[in-house]
Amino acid sequence: MEKLQEPLADIAQCSLPVALEVMGERWSFMILRAAFNGIYHFEEFLTQLGIARNILSNRLSRLVDHGILARIPCSDDRRRVEYRLTPKGFDLLPAMLALRQWGEKWGAGISCNPVLCDARDGQPIAPIVLRAHDGRPLGPADLAWRRREEIAPPAPAPAKEPA
Numbered sequence: 001m002e003k004l005q006e007p008l009a010d011i012a013q014c015s016l017p018v019a020l021e022v023m024g025e026r027w028s029f030m031i032l033r034a035a036f037n038g039i040y041h042f043e044e045f046l047t048q049l050g051i052a053r054n055i056l057s058n059r060l061s062r063l064v065d066h067g068i069l070a071r072i073p074c075s076d077d078r079r080r081v082e083y084r085l086t087p088k089g090f091d092l093l094p095a096m097l098a099l100r101q102w103g104e105k106w107g108a109g110i111s112c113n114p115v116l117c118d119a120r121d122g123q124p125i126a127p128i129v130l131r132a133h134d135g136r137p138l139g140p141a142d143l144a145w146r147r148r149e150e151i152a153p154p155a156p157a158p159a160k161e162p163a
Contacts, residue, residue, distance in 0.1 A: 022066045023092065027051055027059045029099075032085075032092060035069060040082040068092065098128035 023029060030049055039045055045056055060083055063069040068089035074080040097116065104112055115124045130138040133154055 022062070022068065027055055028063060029096065031056070031059055031063060032068070032089065032096060035083060035085050035089065036093060036096070040084060041080065042083070045083070063089070094128055097125070101127055 023032070027049075030051070031045060034045055034048055039048055042056065042060070045051065045060070046053060049056070051059075060069065060071075064071050064083070066088075067086055069083045070086050072082045072084055074082055100112060104110065117124050130143075132138055132142070136142075
């Protein structure tokens with residue numbers, strides 16, 4: 001197995017610290033979880049999460065500043081606002097689900113209820129896994145760091161014969 005290592009001293013070449021700066025604390029994730037569950041108003045977040053008003057205000061502002069949530073005036077009352085997920089915020093769903101699945105597997109043995117399912121067939125979503133560019137599941141022995149300039153473009157897909 002090739003040793004899996006990236007240059008750890010060069011933080012500027014890694015996007016993980018940037019992501020952790022935005023999302024790296026519990027309340028940001030809990031607010032995001034609530035937003036994925038249809039909570040949009042400040043008072044609803046406050047009630048549902050049991051979070052202190054000042055912490056909620058701070059975290060909502062940070063999530064808006066980072067483009068994860070959008071602050072949208074309510075159409076029926078312009079003094080009220082809704083906090084809605086942006087496409088950037090929605091892209092955090094796989095990370096949230098992977099953390100939740102990890103917690104179910106390795107945490108306190110708590111099975112989450114309700115279970116997130118495919119709306120089409122009602123079955124639970126599959127575990128979040130690392131996949132190769134061609135869809136193969138990958139394990140630790142399948143991984144290797146490469147410099148970006150060393151990566152060859154993928155081979156073109158074979159042409160399909162006419163029917």
